Amino acid sequence: xxxxxxxxxxxxxxxxxxxxxxxxxxxxxxxxxxxxxxxxxxxxxxxxxxxxxxxxxxxxxxxxxxxxxxxxxxxxxxxxxxxxxxxxxxxxxxxxxxxxxxxxxxxxxxxxxxxxxxxxxxxxxxxxxxxxxxxxxxxxxxxxxxxxxxxxxxxxxxxxxxxxxxxxxxxxxxxxxxxxxxxxxxxxxxxxxxxxxxxxxxxxxxxxxxxxxxxxxxxxxxxxxxxxxxxxxxxxxxxxxxxxxx
Amino acid sequence: xxxxxxxxxxxxxxxxxxxxxxxxxxxxxxxxxxxxxxxxxxxxxxxxxxxxxxxxxxxxxxxxxxxxxxxxxxxxxxxxxxxxxxxxxxxxxxxxxxxxxxxxxxxxxxxxxxxxxxxxxxxxxxxxxxxxxxxxxxxxxxxxxxxxxxxxxxxxxxxxxxxxxxxxxxxxxxxxxxxxxxxxxxxxxxxxxxxxxxxxxxxxxxxxxxxxxxxxxxxxxxxxxxxxxxxxxxxxxxxxxxxxxx
Numbered sequence: 001x002x003x004x005x006x007x008x009x010x011x012x013x014x015x016x017x018x019x020x021x022x023x024x025x026x027x028x029x030x031x032x033x034x035x036x037x038x039x040x041x042x043x044x045x046x047x048x049x050x051x052x053x054x055x056x057x058x059x060x061x062x063x064x065x066x067x068x069x070x071x072x073x074x075x076x077x078x079x080x081x082x083x084x085x086x087x088x089x090x091x092x093x094x095x096x097x098x099x100x101x102x103x104x105x106x107x108x109x110x111x112x113x114x115x116x117x118x119x120x121x122x123x124x125x126x127x128x129x130x131x132x133x134x135x136x137x138x139x140x141x142x143x144x145x146x147x148x149x150x151x152x153x154x155x156x157x158x159x160x161x162x163x164x165x166x167x168x169x170x171x172x173x174x175x176x177x178x179x180x181x182x183x184x185x186x187x188x189x190x191x192x193x194x195x196x197x198x199x200x201x202x203x204x205x206x207x208x209x210x211x212x213x214x215x216x217x218x219x220x221x222x223x224x225x226x227x228x229x230x231x232x233x234x235x236x237x238x239x240x241x242x243x244x245x246x
Numbered sequence: 247x248x249x250x251x252x253x254x255x256x257x258x259x260x261x262x263x264x265x266x267x268x269x270x271x272x273x274x275x276x277x278x279x280x281x282x283x284x285x286x287x288x289x290x291x292x293x294x295x296x297x298x299x300x301x302x303x304x305x306x307x308x309x310x311x312x313x314x315x316x317x318x319x320x321x322x323x324x325x326x327x328x329x330x331x332x333x334x335x336x337x338x339x340x341x342x343x344x345x346x347x348x349x350x351x352x353x354x355x356x357x358x359x360x361x362x363x364x365x366x367x368x369x370x371x372x373x374x375x376x377x378x379x380x381x382x383x384x385x386x387x388x389x390x391x392x393x394x395x396x397x398x399x400x401x402x403x404x405x406x407x408x409x410x411x412x413x414x415x416x417x418x419x420x421x422x423x424x425x426x427x428x429x430x431x432x433x434x435x436x437x438x439x440x441x442x443x444x445x446x447x448x449x450x451x452x453x454x455x456x457x458x459x460x461x462x463x464x465x466x467x468x469x470x471x472x473x474x475x476x477x478x479x480x481x482x483x484x485x486x487x488x489x490x491x492x
Contacts, residue, residue: 070477070478073477073478074475074477074478077475078475081340081344084330084340085336085337085340088334090331091331094327094330094331098327102351105348105351184440184441184444187433187437187440188437188440188441191433191434191437191440194430194433194434194437194440195430195434198430229320229323229324231316231319231320232316232319232320
């Protein structure tokens with residue numbers, strides 16, 4: 001005999017089952033995003049190390065990672081669309097999926113910038129010279145920390161760390177402008193360095209862009225945690241937008 | 247007296263009503279995306295015209311459009327999320343919303359590049375010089391056509407025109423590399439031109455990036471029309487991926 005209670009319990013069992021599957025799917029794309037983040041983080045490291053050490057083999061290796069990150073971008077993006085279509089998520093689940101589908105684009109673009117750094121390393125090997133390496137090392141350290149911190153912030157849903165990353169981008173922009181001035185002066189003093197200085201200028205530009213993408217990811221985290229879209233805002237405005245919503 | 251037929255007809259009426267509202271909402275974000283596209287298209291035009299004419303006032307005007315496009319990006323993006331949450335769209339409706347939410351990011355970034363062109367125009371006014379303007383004019387023409395064509399392709403859902411845009415990006419890349427070589431030679435021949443040549447190099451870079459974003463938008467259109475994600479593929483592979491799916 002089937003009682004109403006029995007029916008309810010069966011339905012509850014079914015929906016618990018569905019909901020467990022759904023949670024597993026969300027956890028899977030979150031894990032995959034973080035895995036992709038780890039790969040891009042190493043690629044950025046490697047591309048800078050290859051430049052500073054003049055190691056062409058390492059540059060080629062870092063360059064080859066591109067195929068892998070491109071494939072991961074497509075895979076995670078497709079999973080996000082498929083989850084939306086099948087599960088019809090709402091509220092914070094939908095925010096998680098949207099944040100992941102946006103973050104994946106930024107990660108892929110960071111990987112593209114690492115590829116550009118590798119290509120400049122290969123060209124620089126032909127042009128010769130190591131002008132501006134000190135500036136590269138300095139800015140690369142700042143940017144690597146941003147990438148590391150933003151991935152940790154994503155893993156933990158840590159909004160305070162996301163603010164810290166967004167703030168870090170300003171420091172990178174300042175250092176970038178100062179390094180550019182140094183390199184332009186160098187080129188003017190000794191025009192024979194123009195080609196090699198330009199290689200380093202493009203590297204600096206790529207690092208600055210990786211900083212921008214880290215900031216974008218920080219904004220996705222703030223959206224994920226608070227539900228507030230803080231793009232195009234100053235750090236101060238970001239915080240007050242989020243606080244108003246609490 | 248309420249008959250079953252009456253009930254059915256009432257339900258049908260209700261769902262037609264809902265579906266009309268839904269279609270109106272989809273049409274609204276599509277129209278808004280195209281409106282934003284028109285604004286960015288004009289901004290790109292204006293930024294290049296300001297550079298070539300040395301018109302600082304026009305550069306300031308084009309720069310100021312940024313606030314408007316940033317706001318439109320946020321608005322359209324929020325509408326997309328809200329439609330997904332409320333309407334739980336599937337299949338081609340979901341693809342339309344996802345394509346729009348991605349295209350809006352590319353449009354906003356194109357606007358950012360136009361802003362960069364304006365900033366270089368203002369700096370160039372201080373540094374003096376008009377080296378490489380012929381190259382800028384030539385590449386700007388190619389890129390403007392890409393922007394125009396990709397917006398038309400979006401408006402019409404025209405996959406053939408989307409392929410054409412993606413193909414156009416290759417021509418821009420070739421011309422960009424050739425223009426870069428010309429400018430580097432110029433800087434070497436006459437180091438006094440280094441600062442002004444660098445301004446023009448950054449403009450060329452921004453134009454090349456606007457070309458990249460147009461190509462991205464073309465890929466969103468191909469996804470919208472065919473359901474196939476063709477990112478990171480050659481034109482030939484794009485076509486065969488889409489044909490396989492038909």
